[in-house]
Amino acid sequence: MGTKWRRALLEGLLLCLVFFVIFGPISSLLIWSIAIRWYWPHVLPQEIGLAYWKQALGLQRDWAIAAVSIWGAFGTSMLVALVSTALVMTMAIPAGYALARFRVPLKALILLLFLMPKAFPQQPIFVNLLPTFTRWGLAGTVQGVILIHILVCLIFGVWITTSAFKAIPQELEEAARSVGATRWRTFWKVLLPLAAPGLLVSTVFVFITSLTEFTGTFFIGLPFVTTLPMLLYSSSGYNMQFASVIAIVLLIPSLLFMVLIQRVFRPEYMGGIAG
Amino acid sequence: MKGLRGGTGGFLPLFLLLPAVAFILVMYVYPFALSIIRSFTDEAGSLSLVNYHKAVSLYGRDILFSIQVAVLGTLISTGLSLALAAYIRLSDSRVARLVNSMSRLGIFLPYVVVAQMMRSFLAPHGLLNVLLANMGLVDIDTPLQLFNIRGLTFGFLWKETPFITFIVLSGLQVIDDTYIEAARSVGARTRHVILRILLPMIKPTIAIAVVLTFCTIVSTFTLPYMIVAGNPTTVTVDIAHRVTYFGDYRVASALGVFLYLIVGAMAIYYLRRTVREEVYGY
Numbered sequence: 001m002g003t004k005w006r007r008a009l010l011e012g013l014l015l016c017l018v019f020f021v022i023f024g025p026i027s028s029l030l031i032w033s034i035a036i037r038w039y040w041p042h043v044l045p046q047e048i049g050l051a052y053w054k055q056a057l058g059l060q061r062d063w064a065i066a067a068v069s070i071w072g073a074f075g076t077s078m079l080v081a082l083v084s085t086a087l088v089m090t091m092a093i094p095a096g097y098a099l100a101r102f103r104v105p106l107k108a109l110i111l112l113l114f115l116m117p118k119a120f121p122q123q124p125i126f127v128n129l130l131p132t133f134t135r136w137g138l139a140g141t142v143q144g145v146i147l148i149h150i151l152v153c154l155i156f157g158v159w160i161t162t163s164a165f166k167a168i169p170q171e172l173e174e175a176a177r178s179v180g181a182t183r184w185r186t187f188w189k190v191l192l193p194l195a196a197p198g199l200l201v202s203t204v205f206v207f208i209t210s211l212t213e214f215t216g217t218f219f220i221g222l223p224f225v226t227t228l229p230m231l232l233y234s235s236s237g238y239n240m241q242f243a244s245v246i247a248i249v250l251l252i253p254s255l256l257f258m259v260l261i262q263r264v265f266r267p268e269y270m271g272g273i274a275g
Numbered sequence: 276m277k278g279l280r281g282g283t284g285g286f287l288p289l290f291l292l293l294p295a296v297a298f299i300l301v302m303y304v305y306p307f308a309l310s311i312i313r314s315f316t317d318e319a320g321s322l323s324l325v326n327y328h329k330a331v332s333l334y335g336r337d338i339l340f341s342i343q344v345a346v347l348g349t350l351i352s353t354g355l356s357l358a359l360a361a362y363i364r365l366s367d368s369r370v371a372r373l374v375n376s377m378s379r380l381g382i383f384l385p386y387v388v389v390a391q392m393m394r395s396f397l398a399p400h401g402l403l404n405v406l407l408a409n410m411g412l413v414d415i416d417t418p419l420q421l422f423n424i425r426g427l428t429f430g431f432l433w434k435e436t437p438f439i440t441f442i443v444l445s446g447l448q449v450i451d452d453t454y455i456e457a458a459r460s461v462g463a464r465t466r467h468v469i470l471r472i473l474l475p476m477i478k479p480t481i482a483i484a485v486v487l488t489f490c491t492i493v494s495t496f497t498l499p500y501m502i503v504a505g506n507p508t509t510v511t512v513d514i515a516h517r518v519t520y521f522g523d524y525r526v527a528s529a530l531g532v533f534l535y536l537i538v539g540a541m542a543i544y545y546l547r548r549t550v551r552e553e554v555y556g557y
Contacts, residue, residue: 011370014362018374022381025392025433028402032395040400041408041415091298094291102288110292111550113299118487119542120307121494123511124531127518128306128313151302158295212385214497219518229387236501240395247391251384258383 029251032244052241056249067242070249073231080142080227081210084149088157088206093199096161097187101170114155122152126219133220140224148216153206160205164198165191201261208253314528326529333513333526338533340507344424344499345492345537348431353485355432356439361469363440364447365455375444381437390501393430397421397502422504430498435488442484446477483548486541493538510534 031045032038033052038045054060058069098104099111117125126148130139138144168191176186192199214229222230232246317323331338363375381389396402404418413419421429450473458468474481496511503512510530517527535542 011368015370015374018377021433022377024402024406025389025396026380028396029392031402041405043405043409091295095295098288098291102291104288104292108550108554110296111553112546113296113304115546115549116307117299117303119490119545120538121490121511121531121534123494123496123514124310124528124534125303125306127514127524127527127531128309129302130518131524132306132309147302150298154295154298208383208385212387214385214387218496218515229385232387232391233501236391236394243391244395247388251388254383254385254388255380258379262379 029244029247032240033248035241052245056242056245066239067235067245070228070231070246073226073228074249076142076225077211077227077229080146080149080225081207084146084153084210085203085207087146087150088153089161089199089203091154092157092161092202092206095158096165097191099158099162100165101173114158117151117155123215123219125151126216130219139220140222142225145217145221145225145227148220149210149213152213152216153209156209157202157206160202161199164195164202167198168194201265204257204261208257211253212250310528310531313525314532316525318525326525327532329526330529330533334510334530336507337510337513338530338537340424341493341510341534342537344427344431344509345489347424348428348435348492349485349489351428352432352436352439352488353481355436356443356484357474357481359436359440360443360447361473363444364450364473365465365468378437378440381434382441384434386434386495386497387501389430389434390498393426393433393498393502397426397429422502424507427499427503427509430502431492431495434498435491439484439488443477443481446480447473450476479548483545486545489541490538490545493534510537 034048034050035045036047036049036051051062051065052067055062055065055067056070058071104110133139133144138147172194173186173190176190177183181189212229214233217225217227217230221227228246228250232243232250235246236243314326315322315324317325359374359378363371399418399420404413407413408415408418454472455468458472463471494511496515499509500512500515503509510533514527514530517523517530
């Protein structure tokens with residue numbers, strides 16, 4: 001009886017601790033996003049309201065509220081993320097198919113290329129691309145930022161796509177081939193529909209990675225390309241409320257993604273670890 | 276089956292891989308090589324160690340700071356993760372399931388959001404200090420100063436502990452219950468089941484999770500840039516200063532090479548293991 005109570009007590013403590021550590025910072029964002037006035041050291045704001053949300057969403061314009069409409073940055077972010085995702089998947093699907101289904105010459109070397117950007121810091125890469133991008137007229141342009149986002153996202157696209165194809169047993173394709181279907185037809189009619197859920201995970205993961213990309217955009221895009229993370233950064237120093245509103249907007253896609261793919265997400269997606 | 280199992284694909288697989296490989300060569304390998312070459316080049320364009328000399332004399336302390344944060348963050352988050360994962364694996368209580376779902380949250384939240392969260396939560400007049408002050412644990416006039424190594428480490432723990440827990444737990448869940456039952460039936464205590472049986476069985480998985488966490492902490496720019504006030508700070512922040520304030524790509528590149536060196540052994544271990552598993556299957 002004694003150990004049972006002790007166990008329940010310990011579990012209760014653990015639950016409280018985990019809850020506080022995880023939701024403390026998140027609730028700080030939530031409270032700040034609706035705080036109009038919040039003076040130290042009060043536990044809760046003196047005045048709350050949706051003024052910053054309304055202003056950020058373009059529903060009102062009040063010079064007394066230090067927030068601008070986020071729709072411009074939202075549009076830029078969506079444009080960059082949609083184009084980057086389309087281009088990444090166009091490259092990642094053939095690459096993933098080749099890695100999953102063929103004996104590729106120089107496979108070790110090719111895999112190394114796709115793993116290195118995860119192992120080594122990417123910041124020196126962005127820094128060293130900047131002079132080249134400036135020469136080519138790509139620095140500070142949406143096109144330049146898209147190129148950087150493709151770089152950041154491509155490896156995830158290739159890993160998840162490869163693992164999505166690998167998860168489909170080859171026997172079905174072999175059956176199709178043995179009754180005379182061409183390789184192209186087999187890929188299109190057999191493999192692609194079967195791998196579709198995995199490819200969808202890959203696409204959404206790439207999209208969200210692009211949507212929330214910070215470091216590459218910071219070096220290549222600033223000060224002319226303002227994505228949502230850049231807008232968050234620029235308001236973060238002086239305006240806790242507005243920054244919190246943007247952070248929550250950026251948090252929503254990741255949360256939706258997490259809820260939706262909870263069951264199908266596998267550890268090898270995160271690290272290119274062999275499944 | 277010819278072609279499908281490989282062998283006679285001919286040039287087709289290389290053709291399929293060409294766009295992705297070409298992109299990585301131009302946009303990754305080329306600037307990677309450039310960063311190393313630039314780091315050894317002086318203003319006149321000749322071979323020199325002047326950038327390294329500057330990097331060490333100006334930012335030597337920050338290089339140590341980066342290593343310190345990475346080691347501290349990796350050790351603590353690994354310890355917490357192993358304990359959490361083992362607890363979730365062995366317990367089938369409601370609390371364990373709840374802790375599991377809550378801990379997933381950190382994996383998917385982007386660093387830029389986590390950074391803003393920490394900036395407001397850990398501020399001198401932020402929510403954490405507000406709560407501690409009202410509980411009487413902190414003096415109102417001298418709140419905790421956390422925009423330094425402590426807050427930075429907390430931010431990294433917040434983000435990386437869920438990641439390691441997720442990877443380790445996936446490894447633990449593959450282990451059959453019979454191993455645990457067999458050990459218990461000969462009188463092994465929970466502590467022994469975890470330390471002598473479960474964790475040793477998934478050593479390679481733990482190693483990969485630890486290595487990736489270390490590399491991520493060393494490489495992350497967003498979090499230290501947004502929450503560390505003043506000095507010392509991480510090398511990633513110094514690189515940004517060097518570029519945005521001085522337009523100095525050479526010293527920035529030398530600092531970048533220091534980052535490569537810090538992750539060096541770990542990164543190579545990860546690359547070798549992953550490539551070997553994919554190509555040779557062990």
